[in-house]
Amino acid sequence: MMGLISYLVFFITIASILAIAVLGLNLQWGNTGLFNGGVVAFFGAGAYGTLLLGGDPQSDHIGGFDLFYPLALLGGAVAAGVLAWVVGRLTLHLRHDYFAIATFGVAVTFENVMRNAEGLSGGAKGLRGFTRPLEAFVNNGFTYNVLFLLVVTSLLVCTYLFLERLIRSPYGRLLRAIREDEIAACSLGKKPDRIRLTAFITGSCIVGLAGGLYATFYAFVSPQDVLPTLTFQLWAMLIVGGAGNNRGAIFGTFLIWGAWSASGWGLSRFAPVEVQLYTGTMQFILIGLVIVGMLLWRPQGLFPERLVVSQSGCKSK
Amino acid sequence: MAEILLRATDIVAGYVKDLPILKKVNIEVKKASLTLIIGPNGAGKSTFIKAIAGVVPVTSGQISLSGQNITGIRPDQMAQHSIAYVPQSDNIFRALTIRQNLELVLRKSKNGPARIAEMFTRFPPLAGKQAEKAGTLSGGQRQMLAVAMALAVDPLLILMDEPSAGLSPKAAQEVLQLARDLTSQGVTILLVEQNVKQAMRLADHCYILAEGRNQHDADASILLDDPIVGEIYLGGKRTNVS
Amino acid sequence: MIQSLADGILVGAILSLGAIGLTMVMHILRFANFSHAELLSIGAYSALVFDALFSGILPILANKIGPFSMTWALTLSMFCAMGVTGLSAMLIDRFVFKRIREKGDELSMVFASFGVAMIIRNVLGLIFGLKSQLYSNDIVFAVMISSDPMLLIKPDQVFVLLAALLIMLVLHFVLSRTTFGYALRAVAENPSLAEVSGIRLSRVIALVWIIGGCLAAAAGVFYGLNNHINPVIGRDLVLPIFAATIVGGIGSVYGAVLGGFIVGIAANMALLVLPSGYSPAVPFMIILALLLVRPHGLFGEPQT
Numbered sequence: 001m002m003g004l005i006s007y008l009v010f011f012i013t014i015a016s017i018l019a020i021a022v023l024g025l026n027l028q029w030g031n032t033g034l035f036n037g038g039v040v041a042f043f044g045a046g047a048y049g050t051l052l053l054g055g056d057p058q059s060d061h062i063g064g065f066d067l068f069y070p071l072a073l074l075g076g077a078v079a080a081g082v083l084a085w086v087v088g089r090l091t092l093h094l095r096h097d098y099f100a101i102a103t104f105g106v107a108v109t110f111e112n113v114m115r116n117a118e119g120l121s122g123g124a125k126g127l128r129g130f131t132r133p134l135e136a137f138v139n140n141g142f143t144y145n146v147l148f149l150l151v152v153t154s155l156l157v158c159t160y161l162f163l164e165r166l167i168r169s170p171y172g173r174l175l176r177a178i179r180e181d182e183i184a185a186c187s188l189g190k191k192p193d194r195i196r197l198t199a200f201i202t203g204s205c206i207v208g209l210a211g212g213l214y215a216t217f218y219a220f221v222s223p224q225d226v227l228p229t230l231t232f233q234l235w236a237m238l239i240v241g242g243a244g245n246n247r248g249a250i251f252g253t254f255l256i257w258g259a260w261s262a263s264g265w266g267l268s269r270f271a272p273v274e275v276q277l278y279t280g281t282m283q284f285i286l287i288g289l290v291i292v293g294m295l296l297w298r299p300q301g302l303f304p305e306r307l308v309v310s311q312s313g314c315k316s317k
Numbered sequence: 318m319a320e321i322l323l324r325a326t327d328i329v330a331g332y333v334k335d336l337p338i339l340k341k342v343n344i345e346v347k348k349a350s351l352t353l354i355i356g357p358n359g360a361g362k363s364t365f366i367k368a369i370a371g372v373v374p375v376t377s378g379q380i381s382l383s384g385q386n387i388t389g390i391r392p393d394q395m396a397q398h399s400i401a402y403v404p405q406s407d408n409i410f411r412a413l414t415i416r417q418n419l420e421l422v423l424r425k426s427k428n429g430p431a432r433i434a435e436m437f438t439r440f441p442p443l444a445g446k447q448a449e450k451a452g453t454l455s456g457g458q459r460q461m462l463a464v465a466m467a468l469a470v471d472p473l474l475i476l477m478d479e480p481s482a483g484l485s486p487k488a489a490q491e492v493l494q495l496a497r498d499l500t501s502q503g504v505t506i507l508l509v510e511q512n513v514k515q516a517m518r519l520a521d522h523c524y525i526l527a528e529g530r531n532q533h534d535a536d537a538s539i540l541l542d543d544p545i546v547g548e549i550y551l552g553g554k555r556t557n558v559s
Numbered sequence: 560m561i562q563s564l565a566d567g568i569l570v571g572a573i574l575s576l577g578a579i580g581l582t583m584v585m586h587i588l589r590f591a592n593f594s595h596a597e598l599l600s601i602g603a604y605s606a607l608v609f610d611a612l613f614s615g616i617l618p619i620l621a622n623k624i625g626p627f628s629m630t631w632a633l634t635l636s637m638f639c640a641m642g643v644t645g646l647s648a649m650l651i652d653r654f655v656f657k658r659i660r661e662k663g664d665e666l667s668m669v670f671a672s673f674g675v676a677m678i679i680r681n682v683l684g685l686i687f688g689l690k691s692q693l694y695s696n697d698i699v700f701a702v703m704i705s706s707d708p709m710l711l712i713k714p715d716q717v718f719v720l721l722a723a724l725l726i727m728l729v730l731h732f733v734l735s736r737t738t739f740g741y742a743l744r745a746v747a748e749n750p751s752l753a754e755v756s757g758i759r760l761s762r763v764i765a766l767v768w769i770i771g772g773c774l775a776a777a778a779g780v781f782y783g784l785n786n787h788i789n790p791v792i793g794r795d796l797v798l799p800i801f802a803a804t805i806v807g808g809i810g811s812v813y814g815a816v817l818g819g820f821i822v823g824i825a826a827n828m829a830l831l832v833l834p835s836g837y838s839p840a841v842p843f844m845i846i847l848a849l850l851l852v853r854p855h856g857l858f859g860e861p862q863t
Binding site for chain 3: 395425466
């Protein structure tokens with residue numbers, strides 16, 4: 001019984017962290033129409049950034065600044081934002097597919113650099129030597145995990161509320177206007193490139209925050225955590241939930257993460273050993289089928305975007 | 318009385334379902350005539366030509382050519398039905414040479430080389446530049462090439478969408494005169510024009526469309542002095558003439 | 560230095576073949592196809608199957624051709640693989656991309672190509688296993704062309720380069736001398752005018768996929784001949800091939816050829832100064848450098 005509850009705590013923690021990332025992605029794709037093909041790079045920037053800033057001093061690589069934890073987490077998110085700023089400045093004014101290719105390239109390069117630059121990231125063996133905040137004061141692992149879950153879920157709620165406010169603000173309307181009709185938005189004197197850039201950076205900071213929490217939870221990050229396949233998983237969560245709808249995005253995350261975990265568990269438990277080697281392979285075929293199937297048959301997702309109509313226009317009746 | 322080549326009956330058409338641009342249009346085009354369609358902006362003139370060409374889907378109504386039903390043909394099959402269409406702008410392939418443009422429209426034709434030679438005899442300015450990229454041509458020459466591409470497939474009917482748009486007055490007159498000359502060689506032309514006065518002097522018959530419906534039609538020479546034309550162009554709301 | 564140049568030219572030839580198909584699709588259908596590199600895997604693996612089949616039926620075909628590790632069976636298999644891959648590319652379009660295209664969202668196409676790539680890559684892994692395989696287990700030794708500067712070249716490399724150049728030459732004649740070539744260029748420039756000029760769009764699009772698939776299959780077999788065959792060929796080559804198309808300018812077939820060689824050579828040269836672990840990141844740096852200097856590529860035109 002205790003095992004089940006502790007697994008549940010673990011599951012909800014990871015799902016909530018991923019949900020924060022999917023919310024950040026939703027701001028980019030759902031509300032602004034940007035195809036970020038390298039979400040994992042921004043997730044990774046947050047993860048590595050947080051551990052480098054907040055970790056214990058290290059001898060074999062830089063970092064380990066032992067910063068106050070919230071500052072480290074914030075620093076991770078900022079690192080993701082800076083990465084987004086660089087990529088966005090270079091590609092957002094070009095044809096949309098350049099942006100997709102460039103962000104994809106960032107992810108490949110990020111993983112590659114983290115794997116090789118041992119002096120920066122610890123290389124293939126990953127980044128260790130991080131003490132989780134306040135861990136010394138909570139001697140029970142389970143209690144600590146429950147407390148951590150509370151922090152993560154409250155951050156998820158904060159992110160959700162922040163984004164809901166943002167998309168209902170004039171800025172949010174502007175984002176949708178640019179997504180629907182860039183030329184019309186231009187003619188109203190708005191600068192689409194600039195607005196898209198800020199949305200891209202904001203979304204990336206949120207993804208980076210999720211990465212920071214993820215690394216904190218495991219007190220460890222390695223190149224294995226930032227493989228391009230994570231990008232696919234996050235995308236599947238968003239498309240299932242419904243692009244443009246934040247509640248849908250959260251629900252989609254829990255659904256896909258649940259299906260992922262369940263399929264992994266089922267295969268490892270019931271499938272013959274020689275098939276188990278291919279667990280990941282089969283899971284990724286399923287993810288691919290989910291993405292393509294949703295786009296073909298239900299592109300609006302299970303929970304379509306609710307159109308937010310400007311109130312000021314209606315009052316004049 | 319000359320034979321009717323093209324007959325369009327009660328045409329309803331538009332890009333989006335349930336939002337027809339053409340609400341009900343009827344026309345008849347006599348063989349070897351120059352028939353003009355005019356009307357205010359948004360009347361559906363271009364849409365009507367595109368509906369005949371199969372570019373815009375026809376919701377209801379019937380189009381027939383020499384008595385044969387051609388409603389809703391695929392645009393790429395126009396030449397097989399002896400129709401050619403000259404779009405308003407971007408009506409040549411700039412990246413291809415002039416000769417390649419002609420070879421392209423004639424690629425299924427058996428006597429392609431002979432037709433190309435014929436077009437070059439007919440349009441000497443093009444012959445001199447046949448190996449040059451079409452994008453280098455002047456506005457008037459582009460329209461000439463576009464007409465040559467239409468004429469090359471030896472059609473019974475050529476649909477022209479504002480061929481004089483964007484041309485100098487002289488080049489505009491030349492292109493319209495070219496259309497007139499073609500009819501004397503037996504080609505039938507259905508022309509949409511904004512250059513109303515100029516076109517009307519050359520046309521045989523003229524249809525006026527407004528808001529997706531027929532407004533009026535008469536011999537072009539009669540309409541030329543008719544105050545109705547001015548009234549419609551000034552935006553006067555005339556609902557029904559007949 | 561010379562060695563890096565020679566190796567780069569060879570890799571470049573393979574990238575060019577992949578990039579030609581990708582640039583045509585990106586130009587005509589206006590979307591970045593992330594699944595294009597998977598066509599190389601399909602080609603490489605189908606050639607592996609045909610090779611085993613032909614060598615089994617007629618063992619004499621398994622003899623090597625001259626100094627190459629290429630056999631008659633593999634040559635024949637390559638052509639069969641080109642057919643299979645071209646057909647797969649067309650069918651993928653028919654069942655996935657075409658249907659999404661009709662709904663009219665370009666970004667959804669990019670997204671769908673992500674999913675398609677994932678499916679192809681993992682289905683290949685499931686069928687053929689995750690281990691690397693080879694067309695021939697015989698070791699072919701490189702020939703020393705010169706000792707100072709050091710230059711070693713395998714006979715296969717020469718063969719691949721010549722074969723790739725031959726394929727590109729054939730394609731060049733098709734594009735520049737046949738009305739089919741004009742039709743292709745016409746559709747790329749102005750699809751709606753092409754249609755009213757008597758070109759059936761759906762047929763041209765299908766042919767573009769078939770050509771792209773054929774070239775990708777040849778590239779896949781050549782890659783397999785010089786390296787090994789595994790299910791992640793597509794994952795490893797997608798970025799270099801994208802880099803080649805962007806360097807050449809999207810839509811330019813000749814640009815793609817040149818782009819392939821530039822990326823191949825630059826990637827190999829870069830390893831003279833960078834540790835070899837960084838090689839997957841080099842194509843991205845090339846893309847970034849180009850976007851800074853010349854955003855529309857060497858031969859591309861600005862597009863919206």
